[in-house]
Amino acid sequence: MAQISKTDVEHVAQLARLNLTKIEEEKFTQELGEILNYIDELNELDLTKIKSVSQISGLENIVREDKITNENNREKLLTNAPSQEKGYIKVKQVFE
Amino acid sequence: MTYKTTIGLEIHVQLKTKSKMFCGCDNNAEGVQPNTLVCPVCLGLPGVLPVANKQAIGWTLKTGLALNSKIAEHSKFDRKHYFYPDLPKGYQISQYDLPFLIGGQVEIEVAGDKKIIELTRIHLEEDAGKLVHAGTDSLVDLNRAGTPLMEIVTEPCIDSPLSAKIFLQELRSIMRYLGVSSADMEKGHLRADANISVSADEKLGVPVEIKNMNSFKMVEKALLYEEKRQREVLDAGDKIAKETRGWDDAKGITYSQRSKEFAQDYRYFPEPDLPPFEPTKMFDLAKLKAEIPELPAEKRKRYQSEMGLSLQDAEVIAIDQEMANYFEKTAEIVSPKLAANWIINELKIDGLVKIKPEDLAELLKLIDSNEISGKIAKDVLPQMLETGKSATDIIAEKGLKQIGSEEEIAKIVDKIISENSEIVSSIKAGKTSAIGFLVGQVMKETKGQANPAMVNKIINEKI
């Protein structure tokens, strides 16, 4: 029972900015379908009486006070940037 | 054909907290070198843990209380995914199905008509960074990435471009009264996107989204242009395309922005790093509510009903908190109408800052008691600004006191009458409008220091 079409895989790949080859598209269509089938087994459980949660940590209302705790550390932090210029991170020109 | 216009707005308000939404970076990026207010959290480096800013949530709830929203019992953050170089994590922490605030209303007055603008929701999210375009590159500054951003969404219920502008101005004013944002549109503290549709019947038309409006004037101009454009499309029997259009302020037109190749799909899911919230348990809501000052809509009402101001004057004063405070202090000492008139027409921003309300009141009291004329007072005000001296001192120094006694004025009137016998006889012959000329001559003789009403009265008695 394939749960996902090749068009779905193409769409998801596009959203994730992945360029898939034809072979990869076939492969992932099948693999993702299998994963979804596996997850689908959860639907067999009766969850009508269970409250839905978005987290299972049990934590709630975790906040910090509004204080400035960080200092300028640009030089070190920008070492991760692919390219930089005058303190900016340099990227290919963006349209839109 | 008569058309019905429907506008909905989506407003983003930057909160002026000390630190960012999920990290301890300084939130005030104005005039700061690029990328100096960033850390691993707001840069989206692997393995970091965002923690929500309590003040930002508190201010959001306070805004909701001021705008009559319902505070959610359960709320959470979600990740909204898209790719853009100003979004370092590849997703924005936002709120999807459980915003902090649901519904709400803002009352505005458009040309004397009260209108209620219904809100859909208000949620909290983080701002993105800034892009600077330089030749064939784009430069990214992430100082603003992670600034707390409140998104206020209205129902599609606004009936005209003018109402949309007035609503935004009211919202800016409320944000400033609440002290949660500088709400300066030109600086991007307050940003608005609009949906506008035009239809020939009661059904909603096809909404067109408008972006890039960076001032209140631009919002009104862009919406007026778009309203007209859509009516013309319908008049020609064509259909409106559902699209996003940008506002080109230089050309004064909206233009179609290249439509996305496929529908936006943000793939929201709950932010796993931020546990959920129960806002009503986190904050003492009664205390938050008690901190809300009297807002412009209430002030407008009070200024009209209790202080006798016109709607127009009440609007001008109430929209600006500083002006309202100034007015209220001055109106404790002199009549509110006189105070309003001078604050709106004469004082200007410079005066608001440099002249104390009690000092303005001292000047106005001299007009009220007929010691000086309004004309003299208008000469005294700039001198108060310039020298910092009190009105009484300036008047004494320059001998500007109004020539007040009937006796003094009567003497001058006698002189003018004897010098203008021809005019006097024409008045006696029935040309009463010539009295104004004599009044003018007396005022000239007294260098404007006489009370014109009194001069008029005395001339009438003598002729």
Ligand SMILES: [Zn+2]
């Ligand atoms: Zn940071």
